[in-house]
Amino acid sequence: MALQLFKIADYTVESPVGSFTFSSIPSGYTDLVVKMSTRSAANVNGSAYGMGMTINGVGTNRTWQRLEGYDGTIVNSDSNTNDMMGVIQGNATTASTFNNLEIYFPNYSGSTNKSFSVDGVNENNSSTGNDLYLFAGLWSQTAAITSLGFYDRNGSSGFIANSTFTLYGIL
Numbered sequence: 182m183a184l185q186l187f188k189i190a191d192y193t194v195e196s197p198v199g200s201f202t203f204s205s206i207p208s209g210y211t212d213l214v215v216k217m218s219t220r221s222a223a224n225v226n227g228s229a230y231g232m233g234m235t236i237n238g239v240g241t242n243r244t245w246q247r248l249e250g251y252d253g254t255i256v257n258s259d260s261n262t263n264d265m266m267g268v269i270q271g272n273a274t275t276a277s278t279f280n281n282l283e284i285y286f287p288n289y290s291g292s293t294n295k296s297f298s299v300d301g302v303n304e305n306n307s308s309t310g311n312d313l314y315l316f317a318g319l320w321s322q323t324a325a326i327t328s329l330g331f332y333d334r335n336g337s338s339g340f341i342a343n344s345t346f347t348l349y350g351i352l
Contacts, residue, residue: 184351186214191347197222199339200332202235203348208290208325210350215329218279218345223338225271232282233264235330236295236320240264245299245318252309267301268312269333272341274305279344280312290325 187210190203206213219232233240246260270280282301289295299316320326331346333339 186349186351189348189350191345194340194342194344197339197341200330201340201346202328202330203346204328206289206327206329206348207350208327210290210352211288212351213286213289213326213329214349214351215282215284216347216349217282217284217331219269219282219331220272220279220341220344221269221333221335221338222272222341223269223333223335224273231265231334232267232269233332233334234266234284235264235328235332236322236326237324237328238330239322242321243318244321245316247314247316249312249314251312253311265334266299266316266318266331267314268303269335269340270303270305272338274303275307278304278306280304284329286326292323294323295320295326 192201244262247258249257266284267282270278280301280303282299284297284299286295286297297318301314303312305311
């Protein structure tokens, strides 16, 4: 049998918001996928600011490794234990461009630590502010994932209008 995506919830930003949370995530699926298209209200050129993520309201107990290519010539890899899960397109980049980001959580309701992967891209019609990145992460908690929160780590800037968040369950 082929795997199927079922939309659980979606949200489109109507006016700038600092954060967004999917709460009361049901446990009846095998995996979760979050797809986002976002842009920061911060007036920066490029993707200078990270997107933060909380799991069940917590931004800790997490490790990740990242592979990133940016500005057409630079490759970077790093690891950390912070709450970052991607980068956000700055509001000084090419008008009407948004980043695209997908986060995949296999076995999100199981009783083991939760692994996840992140695949993201930022676009800008210039030689700077372009990013491709992959994260591999582990949330070191055995509780089922019941909420996922996302915020602009820049602080008060937040997500601009027409940023979208969609949560899917996989069977």
